[in-house]
Structures are given as structure tokens and as C-alpha cells.
Amino acid sequence: MSAADATATPTRRPFTGRRVRFGDVLLQLVAGAAALGATVLVGLIVWKLVDGSRLALSKYGLGFVTHVAWNPVAGHEVYGAGSFLFGTIVTSFFALLIATPVAIGIALFLTELAPRTIRAPVTALVETLAAVPSVLVGLWGILVLGPVLRADVEPWLHSALGWIPLFGPPSSSGASVFTAIVVLAIMILPIVSSISRELFLGVPPELKEGALALGTTRWEMVRGVVLTYSRGGVAAALILGLGRAMGEAIAVTQVIGGGVFIHWNLFSTGDTLGSKIASSYQGASTQLQAASLIYLGLVLLVLSLVANIAAQVIVRRVARKHGVTRGGHA
Amino acid sequence: MIEPAVRVETRRQPMPPRERLEPIFQVEALDAIYGAKPAIKGVSMDIYKNLVTAIIGPSGCGKSTYIRCFNRMNDLIPSFRQTGTIRYHGQDICASNIDPVAVRRNIGMVFQRPNPFPKSIYDNVAWGCRVLGMKDDLDERVERALTQAALWDEVKDRLKASGLSLSGGQQQRLCIARAIAVEPDVVLMDEPASALDPIATQAIEQLMLDLKSEYTFVIVTHNMQQAARVADMTAFFSISRGDEGERFGELIEYDATAKIFTAPSDRRTEDYVTGRFG
Amino acid sequence: MSAHGLSGPRVRLDRLPRRRRVNTSMEALAWLAAAIGVGILGVMVWSIASKGWSALNLDLLTKPPIPFSLTNAPQGLSNAFAGTLVIVALATAMALPVGILVAVYLNEFAPPSIRSSVGLVIDVLAGVPAIVVGIFVFVLLVVGSGQSAIKGAFALAILMLPFVARTTMEVLALVPNSLREASLGLGVAHWRTTLSIVLPRAAGGIVTGTVLAVARVAGETAPLLFTSSIAGTQTSWNPTHALQTIPVAIFELSESPDPKDHARAWAAGFILLLFILLASLTARWLSARRTRI
Numbered sequence: 001m002s003a004a005d006a007t008a009t010p011t012r013r014p015f016t017g018r019r020v021r022f023g024d025v026l027l028q029l030v031a032g033a034a035a036l037g038a039t040v041l042v043g044l045i046v047w048k049l050v051d052g053s054r055l056a057l058s059k060y061g062l063g064f065v066t067h068v069a070w071n072p073v074a075g076h077e078v079y080g081a082g083s084f085l086f087g088t089i090v091t092s093f094f095a096l097l098i099a100t101p102v103a104i105g106i107a108l109f110l111t112e113l114a115p116r117t118i119r120a121p122v123t124a125l126v127e128t129l130a131a132v133p134s135v136l137v138g139l140w141g142i143l144v145l146g147p148v149l150r151a152d153v154e155p156w157l158h159s160a161l162g163w164i165p166l167f168g169p170p171s172s173s174g175a176s177v178f179t180a181i182v183v184l185a186i187m188i189l190p191i192v193s194s195i196s197r198e199l200f201l202g203v204p205p206e207l208k209e210g211a212l213a214l215g216t217t218r219w220e221m222v223r224g225v226v227l228t229y230s231r232g233g234v235a236a237a238l239i240l241g242l243g244r245a246m247g248e249a250i251a252v253t254q255v256i257g258g259g260v261f262i263h264w265n266l267f268s269t270g271d272t273l274g275s276k277i278a279s280s281y282q283g284a285s286t287q288l289q290a291a292s293l294i295y296l297g298l299v300l301l302v303l304s305l306v307a308n309i310a311a312q313v314i315v316r317r318v319a320r321k322h323g324v325t326r327g328g329h330a
Numbered sequence: 331m332i333e334p335a336v337r338v339e340t341r342r343q344p345m346p347p348r349e350r351l352e353p354i355f356q357v358e359a360l361d362a363i364y365g366a367k368p369a370i371k372g373v374s375m376d377i378y379k380n381l382v383t384a385i386i387g388p389s390g391c392g393k394s395t396y397i398r399c400f401n402r403m404n405d406l407i408p409s410f411r412q413t414g415t416i417r418y419h420g421q422d423i424c425a426s427n428i429d430p431v432a433v434r435r436n437i438g439m440v441f442q443r444p445n446p447f448p449k450s451i452y453d454n455v456a457w458g459c460r461v462l463g464m465k466d467d468l469d470e471r472v473e474r475a476l477t478q479a480a481l482w483d484e485v486k487d488r489l490k491a492s493g494l495s496l497s498g499g500q501q502q503r504l505c506i507a508r509a510i511a512v513e514p515d516v517v518l519m520d521e522p523a524s525a526l527d528p529i530a531t532q533a534i535e536q537l538m539l540d541l542k543s544e545y546t547f548v549i550v551t552h553n554m555q556q557a558a559r560v561a562d563m564t565a566f567f568s569i570s571r572g573d574e575g576e577r578f579g580e581l582i583e584y585d586a587t588a589k590i591f592t593a594p595s596d597r598r599t600e601d602y603v604t605g606r607f608g
Numbered sequence: 609m610s611a612h613g614l615s616g617p618r619v620r621l622d623r624l625p626r627r628r629r630v631n632t633s634m635e636a637l638a639w640l641a642a643a644i645g646v647g648i649l650g651v652m653v654w655s656i657a658s659k660g661w662s663a664l665n666l667d668l669l670t671k672p673p674i675p676f677s678l679t680n681a682p683q684g685l686s687n688a689f690a691g692t693l694v695i696v697a698l699a700t701a702m703a704l705p706v707g708i709l710v711a712v713y714l715n716e717f718a719p720p721s722i723r724s725s726v727g728l729v730i731d732v733l734a735g736v737p738a739i740v741v742g743i744f745v746f747v748l749l750v751v752g753s754g755q756s757a758i759k760g761a762f763a764l765a766i767l768m769l770p771f772v773a774r775t776t777m778e779v780l781a782l783v784p785n786s787l788r789e790a791s792l793g794l795g796v797a798h799w800r801t802t803l804s805i806v807l808p809r810a811a812g813g814i815v816t817g818t819v820l821a822v823a824r825v826a827g828e829t830a831p832l833l834f835t836s837s838i839a840g841t842q843t844s845w846n847p848t849h850a851l852q853t854i855p856v857a858i859f860e861l862s863e864s865p866d867p868k869d870h871a872r873a874w875a876a877g878f879i880l881l882l883f884i885l886l887a888s889l890t891a892r893w894l895s896a897r898r899t900r901i
Contacts, residue, residue: 021797021798021799023797023799023800024797024798024799026799027712027717027798027799027802027803028713028717028799030709031709031710031712031713031716031717032713032717033709034706034709034710034713035709035710035713035714035718035722035726037706038706038710038726038729038730038733038769038770038773039726039729039730041733041766041769042729042732042733042736044744044748045736045740045741045744048744048747048748049740049743049744049747051747052743052746052747052751101641102641102644102645103641104641105637105638105640105641105642106638106641106642106645108638108641109638109639109641109642110642112638113635113638113639114642116408122642122645122646124892125645125646125649126645126646126649128649128885128888129645129648129649129652131823131824131884131885131888132649132652132653132827132881132884133826133827133828133829133855133880133881133884134827134829134830135827135829135855135858135859135862135877136652136656136827136858136877136880136881137652138859138862139656139858139862139873139874139877140652140655140656142862143862143870144655186648186652189645189648193645204445206441206443206445207445207447207448209403209406209441209445210441210445210446210447210505210508211447211458212403212406212434213401213403213434213438213439213441213509214434214435214438214458214461214462214508214509214512215431215432215433215434215435215436215438215458215462215512216431216458216461216462217431217627217628217630217631218631218635219630219631219634219635220461220627220631222634224447224457224461225447228447228448228449229448240735243735244735246737247735247736247737247738247739247740248737249737249738249739249830250738250739250829250830250855250859254859254862254863274737274739274830277739277743278739278830278833281833281834281837282837282838293743294743294747297739297740297743297744300737300739300740301736301737301740304735304736304737304740305732305735305736307735308731308732308735308736309732311735312728312731312732316724316728429624429628431624431627431628432624435624463623
């Protein structure tokens with residue numbers, strides 16, 4: 001059993017024993033190494049971020065996560081993730097809140113209502129929204145959307161709902177947490193919508209017919225059968241959307257304005273974990289600042305890993321459940 | 331009299347005399363077309379209240395299409411067109427100003443393969459009631475429907491269990507319970523027992539006999555013995571050829587079951603029930 | 609004759625009119641949602657296209673930017689275009705073979721338990737935010753030794769890898785088992801079967817997946833901020849230096865208060881968007897052509 005056997009062609013090949021082909025072993029090794037590398041990569045990312053933030057980790061510990069401060073001025077240096085964590089949570093949560101009904105509405109439209117001829121084009125258009133790179137969404141956001149929001153939407157919201165602390169005085173330049181929320185909502189819309197669409201398409205037609213045959217309206221059927229059946233999958237889609245919103249740094253940086261504080265006013269500027277990191281790319285002045293920035297990245301990584309793993313687990317559980325429930329035994 | 335291929339042995343009561351029968355559906359010149367292909371042509375018949383009416387015939391003769399005209403389920407298929415009328419209590423339910431949702435409220439359907447909702451047994455029955463506004467005494471309604479569907483004793487201790495955890499025959503009875511819980515006039519059955527074993531089939535047939543005093547049943551079946559066992563009236567459909575050679579389904583003969591199976595008027599009926607074809 | 613047209617015994621006139629109103633409102637809302645979705649895309653693409661088109665000129669591709677530009681001298685983003693080409697090409701060269709190998713291993717060799725757990729890890733990797741990947745490569749490679757296009761390409765490759773692996777796995781799974789069995793039945797070794805029979809059959813799908821991955825990664829900014837952003841203004845093709853890229857250039861220009869900078873950002877954005885849309889369309893057309901055969 002040598003390497004030569006695999007490539008040579010002997011005139012008589014005995015059938016005894018199993019030949020271990022060199023080619024098989026090599027391919028399996030190389031391919032296996034690639035798979036191993038990919039698996040290890042996630043762990044490596046976590047490890048390297050912990051490593052890079054060591055200085056800040058040892059100095060601040062876990063308190064960093066909730067501490068609201070960020071001062072790089074020499075002599076008064078102090079860092080904390082608090083305001084950025086707040087920003088990430090607020091922007092992602094509200095973006096999901098806005099995007100979800102629209103995304104599900106689009107998915108229902110495409111699966112139940114759209115005339116056959118416009119189904120495919122509209123689906124393609126919504127998916128194209130996902131192809132627009134974040135830097136362009138951000139560019140549009142700060143140069144086009146922001147001024148419109150500042151001039152028209154924010155003053156109106158402030159005058160109509162100003163008694164809610166969320167809708168305080170409008171921003172001065174269009175750069176605000178509110179603009180970031182709208183931008184994020186636009187960015188996660190296609191993901192939630194296309195996953196929901198596939199889920200709704202997967203509802204067995206006989207279930208829908210059974211409901212309609214009882215004399216329910218289309219909406220009642222959707223609410224009672226389609227949405228119930230896809231419940232788990234839609235939850236996973238929402239969590240994936242949330243994770244995407246939390247991780248988006250570029251478009252948010254371009255429109256959010258910056259700031260280290262916790263305001264309830266959505267029209268003020270602010271920062272998220274991602275946007276703080278992105279806006280500091282030109283360099284940190286001290287080791288501690290650099291380590292603190294990396295610490296911010298670590299917090300963001302943990303958040304998105306939790307969201308991502310939760311979503312993947314739900315997806316797999318739903319797939320198992322729906323694969324099994326096909327009628328019963330005789 | 332012919333020697334039927336099928337022995338007409340049944341537990342059903344004899345039908346009341348013709349004069350006392352009350353029509354609940356009056357079908358006139360019904361044609362149904364999918365796109366360019368005709369499915370059935372020129373069907374005219376009356377279906378009578380509180381009877382079990384069976385639709386029999388070879389596969390492809392349009393039986394399913396026909397029964398789905400009665401509750402406007404064919405509306406769900408985009409290429410479907412129909413002409414002619416079906417009068418229900420005197421009104422043409424095929425007319426465009428009639429809301430299919432209202433029609434389906436009164437004319438329920440049980441499908442070939444059991445399709446219970448992914449909800450609990452209780453909710454499978456109760457959901458329709460809730461949505462359609464029959465919210466009072468829900469527990470009582472559910473129990474009555476399940477009892478009428480001969481399922482109550484088997485599930486009364488596990489109403490919260492998923493409807494999908496039942497066997498095939500139980501699931502189909504659950505679907506029947508779901509349909510009768512909303513108190514329709516008519517229950518349409520599209521080959522309800524074809525996916526079930528003989529014991530489950532017998533349970534469903536007995537159900538129809540027991541309940542026909544309250545509901546009207548129209549059942550499509552490819553099983554002649556089944557029609558002979560449960561139906562009061564039987565309609566025989568077959569495939570005919572048109573002038574251009576196109577095939578479509580047509581009503582050949584419609585009469586009391588006993589007559590169809592022992593003394594059919596049409597040669598084609600006789601061929602079918604004696605097993606010479608189909 | 610009542611509103612819904614039915615009357616007679618046992619016909620309920622219950623809340624049907626109200627239920628029908630609810631149904632109609634819900635349908636209207638769904639139409640509205642679709643209009644919003646399409647409308648937003650339309651507005652965004654229109655802005656980029658119209659502003660980009662009017663600012664488009666050849667200088668963009670041929671002239672480098674002039675730092676601290678208080679002049680009206682013609683300038684462009686030639687360095688960014690060159691840099692993007694270099695970095696995306698390098699990233700593809702890194703991610704493609706590894707992605708294919710991972711897919712081959714998982715689909716052809718791995719037992720189901722490994723396939724599902726490694727598959728899970730790959731899906732999780734796909735969800736790591738781009739900016740975190742950027743910081744990761746920064747800590748791993750840049751600290752102490754400086755930025756370079758290669759390191760930027762490495763960061764992009766990490767983003768591409770899960771995508772290429774997943775799409776290749778799906779394409780491999782589509783190759784009918786009968787083909788593999790035919791080859792193995794002849795006595796051909798497993799590795800030979802995979803390389804000579806299975807992969808060529810899947811090649812079309814792999815190409816499509818790669819095109820889509822390139823389209824996705826061409827617009828990525830965050831991973832490059834820490835790995836290849838502090839670059840010279842002269843056009844360079846040297847991968848060992850940090851090179852400017854289009855997304856990073858747009859990012860920087862968007863932060864500037866100068867409207868001339870904005871104009872260049874729109875123009876570059878227009879070209880970038882055009883490239884991405886063309887690539888996606890090509891991929892879609894390619895896969896449609898394959899399934900039609």
C-alpha cells in the first residue's frame with residue numbers, strides 16, 4: 001500500500017484488503033484542514049479580541065460595559081462602553097420595530113396578494129435593496145434623507161408628540177439617532193422580508209384551503225394559519241435582522257453624528273458600538289484607548305454572536321419540527 | 331334487473347318518497363373550464379336536503395371540480411371559469427355578486443387528505459367558531475362537534491394535545507368536527523376516506539348516516555361500494571368526447587342509489603357499476 | 609337580498625361586513641408595505657444615479673485625489689479604483705479555494721454530525737459584523753507591522769468565506785448521487801471522482817456564487833478601515849502597501865463638508881452600485897440559464 005499504487009496501473013490487482021488511496025487521504029486532509037480552519041476562525045476572532053483589549057479588560061473589568069464615559073484627553077483618560085451600548089440597543093430595537101411590519105407586509109403581499117405578473121419583479125426589487133452597500137446607504141442617508149428628516153419629519157413629530165421624551169427638539173443637521181434608526185430599518189428590511197417570504201411560501205396549501213373552506217376571509221386565514229405556522233421562523237428572521245442592525249457600523253457612523261451621553265431624545269446625535277469604532281479608525285492616541293476600542297468590538301461581537309446563535313438554533317429547530325409533522329400513521 | 335357487481339348492503343334507512351324531498355341545490359347547465367380545457371359540461375341536477383348524495387365515476391371525469399363548485403373553492407385557481415347556475419335556497423351562488431366567504435360559511439368541506447391545523451385538538455375545532463363569531467359556550471360547541479364526529483371519547487382527555495398527534499382516521503374525524511362546528515347546512519366531502527384504512531372508513535360512513543338528519547352530505551367517491559353503502563341518491567359522471575375531440579366530464583345518470591346499482595337506465599352507467607370499465 | 613347576497617334559513621348575517629372591512633384594510637396595508645419597499649429602493653437608486661451621473665467624468669478614473677484640496681484642479685479617485693481591483697482580486701483568490709475545499713469536505717467526506725455542527729459554525733461566522741472582522745485582522749496582523757492591501761484582502765476574504773462555502777455546498781448537494789455512484793462503480797477513487805466529476809458539474813453554480821460574493825464584498829468598508837485605509841494618494845498597484853479603496857474613499861468623502869467632495873462621492877458610488885447591480889444580474893442570469901438546460 002504505497003503512494004505509487006494509486007497512480008500505477010498494475011496488470012493484476014488482487015481484491016484482498018482495502019487500499020487506502022493516497023489521493024483520498026490527501027484531499028480529505030487538505031479539505032478537512034480548511035473546514036477546521038473555518039471552524040477555528042470564530043474562536044480565533046474571540047480570542048484575538050480578548051487579547052487586544054487586555055489592557056482595558058484588566059483596568060476596567062466588566063464595569064466598562066455599563067460605564068458612560070469616553071475621554072481620551074491625556075491626564076483625564078477614562079473609557080466606558082455604556083453610552084455606546086445604549087446607542088446600539090436603542091437604534092437596533094427601534095429599527096426592528098419599524099422594519100418588521102413593513103417586511104412582513106411585503107412578504108404577505110408577495111405570497112398572497114400580488115398578481116402573478118408583478119410577483120417576480122417586486123421580489124427582485126426588494127432583494128436588490130439588500131445589495132446596496134452600507135456606505136452608499138449612509139451617503140444617501142446623510143446627504144438626502146437626513147436633511148429631509150430634519151426639515152420636515154422631526155419638527156412635525158416634535159410638535160405632535162413632543163410630550164414623549166423620545167421626540168425632543170429636532171436635530172440641527174440631519175445627523176441624529178433618528179436618522180440612524182431609519183437607515184438601519186431600510187437595511188434590515190430586505191433580510192426579514194425575504195426570509196419571511198420563503199417561510200410563508202412553505203405553508204402547506206391544504207392547511208390554507210382548510211381554513212378558507214370554513215368561510216374565513218383571507219386575512220383571517222393568514223392570521224390563523226400562515227402566521228401561526230411560520231411563527232418560529234419569523235422569530236428567527238427578526239433576531240437575524242436585529243443582529244444585522246447591531247453590527248452595522250458604516251452607515252450608522254455616517255448619519256449619527258457622534259457623542260458620549262445617554263439622551264432619550266431620538267433627534268439628538270449619538271453613537272453606537274459600531275459607529276464609535278468606525279469613527280476612530282484613524283488611530284488611537286494611547287494604548288489604553290486602543291485597548292478600549294477593541295473592548296468595544298468585543299462587546300459588539302458577544303452581542304451579535306448571541307443573536308446569531310439564537311437565530312440559527314431556532315431555524316434548525318423549526319426545520320426539524322416541520323419536517324416531521326406530515327400527517328400521522330394509519 | 332342486472333346482477334350488480336356490488337352487493338347493495340346498507341344500514342341506511344329507506345329514502346322518503348320523492349314528493350317529500352326538498353331540493354337544497356338546483357344545478358342548471360353548469361360548465362366548468364380550466365383555461366382552455368373543459369372539465370365538466372352541461373350538468374343539471376337537484377340535490378336534496380338531509381340526504382347523502384354520492385358522486386361517482388372514473389378518474390378524470392371532473393367529480394372533484396364539480397363538488398368544489400358548490401363552495402366556490404375553484405375560485406382559488408386563477409384559470410378557472412364556470413357558466414350556468416347553482417341555486418342554493420333559490421339564489422345563484424355562482425353569481426359574481428355573491429361573496430364566496432359567505433357561501434363557505436354555510437357549505438363546508440372535508441378534503442381528501444386530512445389537513446388539521448397545527449393547533450391543539452380543542453383549538454382546531456374552536457378556531458373556526460371564534461373567527462366566525464360563535465364565541466358563546468365554546469366548550470359546549472367543541473364537545474358537541476367532537477361527539478357528532480365520533481371522536482369525543484377518544485380525545486376528551488387530551489384536548490390540548492396537537493391535532494397532528496392523532497392517527498389518520500382520527501385526524502379526518504377532527505376535520506369533520508371542525509367543519510360541523512360552525513354549523514353549516516351542507517357538508518361536501520371530497521373522497522374523505524380514500525387515505526384511510528377500512529376501520530376508519532367505516533367510522534366516517536356511519537357518521538354520515540347518523541348526522542344526515544341535521545346536515546346534507548354530498549360525497550365524491552371512487553369507491554362504488556361506499557356509494558352503495560351510504561348514499562341515498564347517486565350521480566354517475568363519465569368522460570365524453572366533444573366535437574373537436576376534447577374530453578370533458580358529463581352527468582350521465584342521477585337517481586336513487588338502489589336504482590343506479592340494480593336497474594340503471596343508461597348503458598354507460600351499467601357498464602361502470604358492473605365493473606366492465608372504470 | 610342582503611349585502612352579501614345570501615339569505616334563507618341558517619344563514620348567519622353575523623359580523624361578516626365588519627370582517628370583510630378588516631380584510632380589505634389589511635390587504636391595503638400589505639399593498640402599502642410593498643409600495644414603501646419598492647419606493648425606498650427607487651428613491652435611493654434614483655438619488656445615487658442622478659447625482660452620480662451628473663458628477664461623472666473621466667477624471668474620476670484617471671486622476672488621483674489632491675490632498676487638502678483648496679484648488680479647483682481636476683482630481684479623481686484613480687487610486688481608489690486601482691486599490692479596489694487589487695484588494696477584491698486578492699480576497700477572491702484567498703476565499704475561493706478555501707471556501708470550495710470546506711464545501712467539498714463537508715458535502716463529500718464529513719459524517720452528518722460534523723456537517724451540521726461545522727455548518728452551524730459557518731453560519732455563525734457569516735453573522736460576525738464586518739467591523740469586528742476588521743478589528744480582528746487589525747489585532748492579528750496590523751498591530752506592530754502596519755496596514756497593507758493584502759491584510760485588507762484577508763479581512764474581506766473572511767467575509768466572503770462563509771458565503772462561498774454555503775453556496776458551493778448547496779451546488780454540490782444538487783449534483784445527483786447517481787453520477788458519483790457511476791464513477792465509483794467504475795473503480796475510480798473517491799478523490800478523483802470529486803475533482804473530475806463532481807466539481808466540474810458544480811462549476812457553474814460555484815461561478816455564480818463567486819460573482820455574488822464579489823458583488824457583496826466590493827462595497828464593504830468596515831473591514832478595510834483598519835487594514836488598508838491610510839494610503840497614499842498616488843495610484844499604486846503594490847499589494848504590500850495600504851491601498852485606497854472605493855468604499856473607504858466614499859466614506860471619507862461623505863464626512864467632508866465640501867460639496868465637490870460629495871460630488872465625487874456620488875459619482876464613485878454610482879459606479880460602485882452599477883458594478884454591483886450588473887454583477888448580481890449576471891449571476892442571476894447565469895443561474896437561470898443553467899437551470900433551463
